[in-house]
Amino acid sequence: METVLIADDEINIREGLKNIIDWNELGFEVCAEAANGEEALCLILDKKPSLVLLDIRMPKIYGTDLIRMARERGFQGRFIILSGYSDFTYAQTAIQYGVDFYITKPIDEDELQLAICKIKKELDEEHAVSENMELLKTKAKDVILHEIVTGNCQTLEEGLLSPREIEEMNLYAECYQVVIYEKFSENPKDASYSFADLLKITNKGNHTFEHFNEDSNEVILLKGSFALNKFNGFLERYEKNPPQKGSPLDSLFLAYGRPVSNLDEIYLSYEEASTLRKRRFFCMQGQHTLGYGELPKFHEISLEINNDTLEEYSNLLTDYLLAFQRNKVAETLFSLEEFLYNVKNDISSVKLFLKDLFLRIKEKVNHTFHSAEIPFPTNSEIIRRIDQSRYLYEIILFISAQTEMIMNATGRPSRDTILDDIIYYIDNNFRNNIKLEGIAPLFGYSSTYLGKIFNKTFGESFNCYVDHRKIEYSKELLKENRLKVYEIAEQVGYNNVDYFHKKFKKYTGMSPAEYRKSIFTPRDNSSENY
Incomplete structure (x- = not known):
């Protein structure tokens, strides 16, 4: 009116x-x-x-x-x-x-x-023209935003967008980060959270983030340090208090790329987030986020699935099964999981590899214990189970449960030395990113129960024990005086050198560099590598 x-x-x-x-x-x-x-x-x-x-x-x-x-x-x-x-x-x-x-x-x-x-x-x-202009501006902004984020913005590359136009679209900020928000629940009744709800922020006038949909996922461009800090705070809260299984928050997945400082660098953050979203298959149990720090160095990857690796892993697992070497079976499965995480092949090839692997193990075990009644699933059930698994860890747990079933059906298994086996496993694998949640099922325990008996038996938590092993080994490397501190951090399984410094000081009372100085004479110090 x-x-x-x-x-x-x-x-x-x-x-x-x-x-x-x-x-x-x-x-x-x-x-x-x-x-x-x-x-x-x-x-x-x-x-x-x-x-x-x-x-x-x-x-x-x-x-x-x-x-x-x-x-x-x-x-x-x-x-x-x-x-x-x-x-x-x-x-x-x-x-x-x-x-x-x-x-x-x-x-x-x-x-x-x-x-x-x-x-x-x-x-x-006039109103109609104005509304159409606003609609055209909105559509134009959506197109330009999509092009900027995905790295296809010729308008930006050719300087066809003026600073004033970029300002009018509210795209200027001191920093940016791309997040891809995927909701993968199969239950349509699950509540859907907006990204603003997750971060507990308002986005009036798109001041904190922009977003668009792509392949049924929401692509979010965070703008400014306030938004990026809010997102980091959310990640910290989410890690400390993961959602209960079956809750609506348990059905979301966030992949995020690196923070960048310029509009023409945003596509780098997007490419990392997009790659990580496709790698949700490799998440650990209960993991709902993947960040740029967890990207494999693809340019350095030379591993790939082939018949030789298939034969190697099937022989190893079969031999350990026949010898009732639970710790070796668990160690080999962990090694297999690490190997598959870093191969060039796509997910469908990884699943095909795992189907072939287990079917070979089944065939060899049946051939060895031809008179035993081993309750194997049928081949079609094995194939269906692996095909329908959404995560690598689910398939590894399935194979682990089957190896336990095989040992129970073909021998006299004993659990008296299970904690010794776990200690052996930690002592030989602490340089990897091992966690209680990933190890416990391989030995037939829930992480909660294993954590309790581990603490009761050894007087410290699983994580503390692992940290002690990492720090002790890092001290040995520091004494050798041939690696730099950041190289030692990588050697013992800390991807972040600052985190390594923090842990080392917590357990020794000094920094790695200070520890190295304390064990060398002044003459030796002249050749130190920091």
């Missing part, structure tokens, strides 16, 4: 103008009326009416002066001048300030109504 202001110093004329026109029918409502020019100017600037009916001879401020002052202060509305004079000079001045109609008194009702109808039609057309 458009608004109209009626300004005339005679009250009977104002009342007449309100009544001789059916304003509602014409799409207007009277928002205010004024008895002098000063009052009219204040109301125009305050109410910003679509149309002003204005007597040209107003007390305090003359009509044409009022129009000029209103225009100078940015008023864009329409004017119809009402005058008792058909003076050409008045009309000429009024037209100069953008007056639409100059109607002389006494007012002809039909003439006034035609003027109002014409103005209403023009206003409608």
